[in-house]
Amino acid sequence: MSRYIGAIDQGTTGTRFMVFDHAGRPVASAYKEHRQIFPKPGWVEHDAREIWANALETAARALESGGIEPAELAAVGITNQRETTVLWDAETGEPVHNAIVWQDRRTSARCESLKAGEWNGKIRSKTGLPPDPYFSASKIEWLLKNVRGVRKRAEKGKVLFGNIDSWLIWKLTGRHATDATNASRTMLFNLREMDWDDELLKLFGVPREMLPEARSSSEVYGTVVPSRLGDLGSSLSGADIPVAGDLGDQQAALFGQAAFKPGEIKNTYGTGSFLLRNTGKALRKSENGLLTTVAYSLPAKSPIYALEGSVFITGAAVQWLRDGLGLIASAAETEALAASVPDAAGVSFVPAFAGLGAPYWNPYARGTIVGLTRGATKAHLVRATLEAIAFQTRDVVEAMSADCAGEMGAAAFKVDGGAVKNNFLCQFQSDVLGLPVMRPAIDETTALGAAYAAGLAVGFWKSENEIRRLWKTDRVFKPRMSKDERESRYGEWKRAVDCALRWAGSGGNP
Numbered sequence: 001m002s003r004y005i006g007a008i009d010q011g012t013t014g015t016r017f018m019v020f021d022h023a024g025r026p027v028a029s030a031y032k033e034h035r036q037i038f039p040k041p042g043w044v045e046h047d048a049r050e051i052w053a054n055a056l057e058t059a060a061r062a063l064e065s066g067g068i069e070p071a072e073l074a075a076v077g078i079t080n081q082r083e084t085t086v087l088w089d090a091e092t093g094e095p096v097h098n099a100i101v102w103q104d105r106r107t108s109a110r111c112e113s114l115k116a117g118e119w120n121g122k123i124r125s126k127t128g129l130p131p132d133p134y135f136s137a138s139k140i141e142w143l144l145k146n147v148r149g150v151r152k153r154a155e156k157g158k159v160l161f162g163n164i165d166s167w168l169i170w171k172l173t174g175r176h177a178t179d180a181t182n183a184s185r186t187m188l189f190n191l192r193e194m195d196w197d198d199e200l201l202k203l204f205g206v207p208r209e210m211l212p213e214a215r216s217s218s219e220v221y222g223t224v225v226p227s228r229l230g231d232l233g234s235s236l237s238g239a240d241i242p243v244a245g246d247l248g249d250q251q252a253a254l255f256g257q258a259a260f261k262p263g264e265i266k267n268t269y270g271t272g273s274f275l276l277r278n279t280g281k282a283l284r285k286s287e288n289g290l291l292t293t294v295a296y297s298l299p300a301k302s303p304i305y306a307l308e309g310s311v312f313i314t315g316a317a318v319q320w321l322r323d324g325l326g327l328i329a330s331a332a333e334t335e336a337l338a339a340s341v342p343d344a345a346g347v348s349f350v351p352a353f354a355g356l357g358a359p360y361w362n363p364y365a366r367g368t369i370v371g372l373t374r375g376a377t378k379a380h381l382v383r384a385t386l387e388a389i390a391f392q393t394r395d396v397v398e399a400m401s402a403d404c405a406g407e408m409g410a411a412a413f414k415v416d417g418g419a420v421k422n423n424f425l426c427q428f429q430s431d432v433l434g435l436p437v438m439r440p441a442i443d444e445t446t447a448l449g450a451a452y453a454a455g456l457a458v459g460f461w462k463s464e465n466e467i468r469r470l471w472k473t474d475r476v477f478k479p480r481m482s483k484d485e486r487e488s489r490y491g492e493w494k495r496a497v498d499c500a501l502r503w504a505g506s507g508g509n510p
């Protein structure tokens, strides 16, 4: 009966429901974008109700398009945009405010003051994260302070906090749960104790009563309760589907790439780019601007950790060429345009639209285009945009190499995400890293990772080894650029980044 596993991939731009078979092949899929709400410069919100409705709608559409009955789903896994913060009323099931998205910078000043004081070291050593508005803690604090009546109800457990994973699990099953990977992005979670940290809860004024239970990434959190789904959920009714996998989107991609061994790396190119390196059971601290995070945790086993380089804007810069400038009609056009010129004619573009993440961690940096001459064309700017994606990744790889001196080299550089369809980008990435870049046959590794976690929990797949055997290469890109050229081009990039950082310091306000 149960021939498939379903996955909800709730991303920053949209929600995708996918169904996979036992060979890990996608058999059905549906996608819907949701509204990006920008109430003020630097603020970014989503409507959690819209996201919930889209999860149900895409599930219904995917199942219908594949002619699949809900009873054929052995389990459903969830993966989500991380850090994005939802507070909702446990009695009405309604959010008390729009969700505050990970890119939102409204708590910059609060985080800067934490960075400047004694909390800086403490937060880093407990959570593996630098104080930054990126993470959930200061967003929860903001909501508790600014939405009237919420704090009192939160203290009684009547207003609940969750990232989008918890929001969806609660809506589907009535259980208030999260997994360790999502918890590790809140800046409230103690990586050693694998539990919420009382001292940090006090610092941000977050009552424990409002927090989800932090569980493993692969277990049954609850079963879908049809009466909770409303009209849109009728397609999921009639079967007791277990919700059985939960991973933050970047960790899900690592899982979907079957990067289970220490030293294995993946880099995902979506809205931003996120490189994770599996460090096994070792909790490694970065001296070079990377985050320490939970890679995944399986029941009754030690958690597996990762070092992460988070780059905020990569694919989103391509979207900006399309929607902000109207230079292109579709992201796919960039491949031919970039390849139509031999180089970027000296143009460098640093897309620091939301400040700079790893390894710089400067919330005030802003987007910068330098090196323009009269000969610069649309093709050069498009090429500079794709090159910037690859150079930002090189920045993170440099930091990773410095943190893991002598251990890098051999590991394959596995890539995934929407932008790796672009062959120019993959080739250029290989060129500026001087490493082979491996693109898997299934590029929807985020949804696949959530499906794997759910499938492992219910015995649909038996082991990590079984999953590892399902991984297949689509194409390997080998470096073609000379070392001299690689280093001189990278030097130019670093000078451009300097400009973006110095702009931040030149009197501009956040």
Ligand SMILES: Nc1ncnc2c1ncn2[C@@H]1O[C@H](COP(=O)(O)OP(=O)(O)OP(=O)(O)O)[C@@H](O)[C@H]1O
Pocket (backbone or CB within 6 Å): 010, 011, 012, 013, 014, 081, 249, 269, 270, 271, 272, 314, 315, 316, 317, 318, 319, 331, 332, 333, 334, 335, 417, 418, 419, 420, 421, 422, 425
């Ligand atoms: N051929 C292409 N060349 C370059 N960039 C591309 C191409 N196709 C898609 N992109 C970029 O990839 C991104 C979409 O990737 P993906 O579908 O993985 O994102 P997503 O999962 O929606 O993102 P998120 O989960 O961050 O919301 C977009 O930012 C888009 O601009």
Ligand SMILES: [Mg+2]
Pocket (backbone or CB within 6 Å): 009, 011, 012, 249, 270, 446
């Ligand atoms: Mg995604």
